[in-house]
Every structure is written in structure tokens, then in C-alpha cells.
Amino acid sequence: MGKWIIIVSKPELMKEVFHRLDAFQKPEPKEKKITKAELKFLGLNNILHQIKETHLRHRRVLNPAFSRGWPPELFGNLAIELFEVMDKESEKSPTLEIHRFTKSYALDVLGLAAFGYNFRGIREIRKTGSELEKAYHTVVYGMSDRKYVLLPILEEIPGFRRPELFNQIDYLNGVMLDIIKERKKILKFKKVNNDSDNNYDDDDYDGPRDLLYYMLKAEETQDDLKSRLTTEELLNNMKIFLMGGHETTAVSLAAAIYFLGMNQECQEKAREEAMKIMGDEKKNIIPNSEQIKELKYIDMVIKETLRIHPPVPVAAGYRRAQKDTILGDEYAIKKGTILLPHIYASHYLEELWEESYKFNPERFANEKDTANKFFTFGGGSRICIGMNFSLAEQRVFLAMLVRKYSWKVTEPSIHKDKLEVKPILLDVTVPRNLEIDFERRY
DSSP states (O other): OOOOEEEEOOHHHHHHHHHOTTTEEOOOGGGOOOOHHHHHHTOSSSTTTOOHHHHHHHHHHHHHHHSSOOOHHHHHHHHHHHHHHHHHHHTTOSEEEHHHHHHHHHHHHHHHHHHSOOOOTTTTTTSSOOHHHHHHHHHHHHHTOHHHHHOGGGGGSTTTOOHHHHHHHHHHHHHHHHHHHHHHHHOOOOOOOTTSOOOTTOSSOOSOOOHHHHHHHHHHHOOSGGGOOOHHHHHHHHHHIIIIIHHHHHHHHHHHHHHHHHOHHHHHHHHHHHHHHHOOOSSOOOOOHHHHHHOHHHHHHHHHHHHHSOSSSBOSSOEEESSSEEETTTEEEOTTOEEEEBHHHHTTOTTTSTTTTSOOGGGGSSHHHHTTTOOTTOOGGGSOTTHHHHHHHHHHHHHHHHHHEEEEEOSSOTTSSSOOEEEOGGGOEEESSOEEEEEEOO
């Protein structure tokens, strides 16, 4: 809109933009140009849009939920449930539109891990979907409609208004609030002294210590406003994690399946590793925490997938220069200039990634070689808070998948030369009709 934007792709400059908060900040929430639907569903009072001290308060409350380990059974039991549905579907045809399956799987995982709530997306794959899942997808894809993203004024014009979308937003908001209210009934906490060495898990609650648990605990036990979230913030964060957390992981899993389907030697190598570590019995096995640490090649597959296809190709939200400054040693940046850290462009720089368009998991064999140029999860104080959760979910799922199935990309395919995608809300890029031919191994 008549303003210059500086695209940043050199890793050393991207790191500087991410870390120099005095010089480069996300825009104020009030500057955000979002649709009426997105404002009603996600709001602006959330961890994604807030900046400075308010953002730090959100991170402070949420960090305990994401800094712990996650039981492999959380991911593995739902993977087994998904395999059962895939087997039934493959009785009709071996060809599956895989993103539909990874999307339902990731939604159920996130629901249980974050809120102790099963959306039953997997169970409903073969049907038209549960009312809740249908409402969720109506909202997500309705808010992703590019006409309204580019021209929010359309919501005010008769004939372009979307009453059904807003009804579904009200329905989802009601469901989320009910979850919060029900959990509050069974959570009884004691006030804590902020000056004491308090054990954050020291209470009588024997239910799941999920994301909602930690958010409610902060709300109930902390008198210090710097350690609490309001009910509005809590609700908005629930929806941010539900959407951002499950969509990005669903895309990552679908993309990994695509790249392994296009590179059979990589798929076989991943399978050999999984069978060596988890055993070759003809049955579903969930890897334990120690076995997950040994899945080195599968971990490389995941990271190479995230390099070559970052689910969010540009950093979440542009940065605005807070003052006249120098970026690196040579770029003069005027106050007010917009900078956009471009993750996709950075991951394809030939001087940093040899044969950058080639799928080559071995490039991640030595973590030191990639640590300072791999930006799928962003960087600095705003690095993705759910990074470790997503990686753990992907390791368990892919290790179990390669033992259970072999697969290849269905021919002919629109993805023959590259993974074709479309953008949805939060700039996530999802595969277009990604069909895969699966063959059961047991």
C-alpha cells in the first residue's frame, strides 16, 4: 500500500531482526488489519499479536506447559486409532488424500494435549465429521477466504455478509468457554507466594496437566498481574494453539509423507531405523522416550521436510524498525521501515544449502552445521512456543507409520515436480489434494 518492505533472508540478518527487540518489533495489535471474523474468533489479546511486556506475560504463564516432556502414548494411541481408519478406507482404495488424515490426527492430539478434550476428528473421517469438527473447519477456511482478507470491508456489504460463519464462531467460542468452566469446577488451587521456591505442580489435582491446567493455575493462584492471563486472553490463546498448533503439524506430517513417497530410498532408511530401534514385530508399537531419542534419521527427515517446506513460509508478523539503525554492517534502516523475515527464501539460498531444492535429510546429520540457518520455528523471544511438542508428535507418528506402511505418491500427480500448496489462515500453506498410495506391511 505505497510502502517499501525489506525482505530479509540472510540468516545472520534474520537472527538480528529476531533478537534486537529494541530496534525491531512486531506492530502494535491495533495496527493489525484483520477480518471481522478473525477478530471475533481470535481477537487481538493473544500471544501471537501482543508485543513487549504483554507478550512476555503470556510466555511466562504458558512456558511451564511446553517446557516439560510429553508421554509418547499421547501421540501413539491416536496414531493407532488413525491407522485403523486408514486400513478400513484402503479396503475401498489404496489411494488416500493424506492431509485429510493428518489434519484429523493433529486436531485430536492438540485437543487432548492442550485442553484434555477429544475432538473425535479421527473417528469421524469416514463420516461427514462431527458437528464440532465441521464448525471448526468452517471457521478456519472461512477466515482464510482471500477476498475478505484483502478487502475486509466486504463484511459490511449486503450479499457478502457471512451469517453462517459468525454463527459457527459463536458456537466454537461457547464450546471453548464451557471447557474452561468445567475445568474450573474441579481445579482447586492455593495461592502461592511469588517470593517462595514454589513447586508449580504441587497441588491435589490428579487430572491431565495440559496447557489449560497451567493457564488456569496461573489465573487462580497468582495475585501478581504479571503472572496471570485474563479469561479473554486465556480463551484466545486456546484458539491460537488449537489452530496454529494442529494445522502446522498436520501440514508437516503430510509433507514428510510426500517427500518420503517421492524418495523411496529415504523411506526405506527411515523404516530400517524404526525397525532396528522398535523391533520388527508385525504389530503397532509405540516408541518409548529412550527409543525416540535414538531415531536420528527420522529426526533428520523431519527437519529436512521443515526446511524444504516450512508450513509458515514467512515469520509470523512483520517487524517495524523502532529507530534509525544499521542492520548487519552495511544496511541502513530508517525508523518505521517494515522488514519481513522470509524463512522459505532463507532455506533455499544456494550458498547456504547445497542443492537446496533437493530433499536430503543427511544435511542435518551434524546439528552444528544447521543450527544458525534453520528458521522454521522463528527465533529470539518469539520462537514458536510449541516447537518441542510438534517435533515430539512428528517423531512418534512417523516412526510408527514407516513400520506399518510403505507408500508412494499416486500417479499422475500435480505434485510430481514440487509440493503444490494453498495458503490458509495465519499464512499456513497446506497441500492441494495430496493423494498417496499406501500398502500395509502387517
